[in-house]
Amino acid sequence: MENKTPKDYSHIKDWGIDADLKNDPTYPMKHRTDAEQEGYSWERPTQQDINIEVLHSNERPNVTAVFGTSMPPSGLSGMIRRFAFKHSENSYLHWLPLLMADRVNVVEGVIEDFAHGKVPNIFAEKGWKADWEHNRSGLIQKVGVMALVTTAAVLLLTRKKSD
Amino acid sequence: MNYRGPQRVRIDEKPEPKILHPQDAIVRVTRSCICGSDLHLYNGNVPDTRVGMTFGHEFIGEVTEIGSEVQKLKVGDMVIVPFNIACGKCHFCKQGLFGNCHESNSQATAVGGIFGYSHTAGGYDGGQAEYVRVPYADVGPTVIPEGMDPDDAVLLTDVVPTGYQAAEMGGIQKGDTVVIFGAGPIGIMAARCSWLFGAGRVIVIDKLEYRLEFVRNYANCEAYNYEEMDDPVLFVKKTTDWMGADVCIDAVGAEASGNLMQTITGRKLLLQAGSATAVHWAVNSLKKGGILSIVGVYGPTDNLVPIGNVVNKGITIRANQASVKRLLPRLIDHVQNGVINPKPLITHRVPLEDIADAYHIFSEKLDNCIKPVLIPPSAR
Numbered sequence: 001m002e003n004k005t006p007k008d009y010s011h012i013k014d015w016g017i018d019a020d021l022k023n024d025p026t027y028p029m030k031h032r033t034d035a036e037q038e039g040y041s042w043e044r045p046t047q048q049d050i051n052i053e054v055l056h057s058n059e060r061p062n063v064t065a066v067f068g069t070s071m072p073p074s075g076l077s078g079m080i081r082r083f084a085f086k087h088s089e090n091s092y093l094h095w096l097p098l099l100m101a102d103r104v105n106v107v108e109g110v111i112e113d114f115a116h117g118k119v120p121n122i123f124a125e126k127g128w129k130a131d132w133e134h135n136r137s138g139l140i141q142k143v144g145v146m147a148l149v150t151t152a153a154v155l156l157l158t159r160k161k162s163d
Numbered sequence: 164m165n166y167r168g169p170q171r172v173r174i175d176e177k178p179e180p181k182i183l184h185p186q187d188a189i190v191r192v193t194r195s196c197i198c199g200s201d202l203h204l205y206n207g208n209v210p211d212t213r214v215g216m217t218f219g220h221e222f223i224g225e226v227t228e229i230g231s232e233v234q235k236l237k238v239g240d241m242v243i244v245p246f247n248i249a250c251g252k253c254h255f256c257k258q259g260l261f262g263n264c265h266e267s268n269s270q271a272t273a274v275g276g277i278f279g280y281s282h283t284a285g286g287y288d289g290g291q292a293e294y295v296r297v298p299y300a301d302v303g304p305t306v307i308p309e310g311m312d313p314d315d316a317v318l319l320t321d322v323v324p325t326g327y328q329a330a331e332m333g334g335i336q337k338g339d340t341v342v343i344f345g346a347g348p349i350g351i352m353a354a355r356c357s358w359l360f361g362a363g364r365v366i367v368i369d370k371l372e373y374r375l376e377f378v379r380n381y382a383n384c385e386a387y388n389y390e391e392m393d394d395p396v397l398f399v400k401k402t403t404d405w406m407g408a409d410v411c412i413d414a415v416g417a418e419a420s421g422n423l424m425q426t427i428t429g430r431k432l433l434l435q436a437g438s439a440t441a442v443h444w445a446v447n448s449l450k451k452g453g454i455l456s457i458v459g460v461y462g463p464t465d466n467l468v469p470i471g472n473v474v475n476k477g478i479t480i481r482a483n484q485a486s487v488k489r490l491l492p493r494l495i496d497h498v499q500n501g502v503i504n505p506k507p508l509i510t511h512r513v514p515l516e517d518i519a520d521a522y523h524i525f526s527e528k529l530d531n532c533i534k535p536v537l538i539p540p541s542a543r
Contacts, residue, residue, distance in 0.1 A: 032258065048184040106214055
């Protein structure tokens, strides 16, 4: 659908007589040009080879000239991400599934670690060594609470079984 | 650096990055920082943050390889790498909006590409590593001037430009009262830069006493602890002769504390795109007709803010990711001339291998941490 703003405004009486370039609230961050009214028309940079799966927002027609290749979608989280990208950035059906996929991805990461014979050192990954150096009482309190909760849970479960 | 899930990171061996585009360069990192906005990723608040990704958008280093179309850089150059990835050709880059490039982020149209900042910002591995792939190498990276301290240089990738632009977007007029929420590195820098734009009074509000003490000395401004106030908005009104501030700056973003409902809904339950306490306080602290400048980072969904008061008070809101490329020439001059002295913000220099501890120290504000810098083995 053609919906371009006309460039000739002579048919509109007094068009632009009060225009003030410096009244742009984004000034001076934005240097106005006429180009912004021309749509998607700049000379695009060379396209990076698309040899991995790149999900792109459905609010744009294409993959950008360059893109990150960090972690292509895979597994169950990848399926959820593909679903999310069917919906626009305006929709909760885009963002909430992505958050869910992130959480699923964490579980996939643990499984992947075990599959590669690696046991994740959760304490080291959480940086608790720094707590030992700089916040020892806080760490002891945190571990104490965890031990208490775990003991209570074990007692509760064993009692139910023995009942 | 390898993200494994909320509040879990570790060091792993990953393949060295390769040139994937003729305008790419490969940079050997010599300094990288952990940014306050990295904590949003670290805490799992930014959608599409994938396990296995490397964070880090504040880094400098040595060019070790260039693509066939790169003309302005050569192997061996030491470069400041702006955190935003910009093509320099699209409408937005041509307007100086280098943080809003339309050719660097396929996954979202609302933001340009950012190094190491989730797939919502393009899916690029970042600089908390030994080597990084840097796209559009002729556009963003800037050769570090001879004699510049690398600690100053690394803070020119984000902290200095973002703090400066926060003040710039405030449209500060001579004599204005500027209130800055947040005494982290960005808030500290915004306080210093507010004076450069002619502020008449600069007030910083936070809850961490050691940071308030730092900003008081560093930026020669007033600094107050909101935990010692009944109501920070009422405090601002009283201290401005019941008028409110001319300009407020949100230098906190999604991790804000100070409002229980915002904390629970924004940070714990993720029902909002982070806790919007700073925006809430800023809107209500402003004078009628005032300007709110937002550089604090939020997620892409919604936040609870008093939009009715924005309308009724006639407030102008200005916000953006810093346009680092646009600002660098001016800010390099400021650093070289001693107008801005970034280095004192760095409180912790940590080997890259200890990244999990560095994140924890920064996240929990342990050991009076303001800004941690990571140093890879090859740069020690």
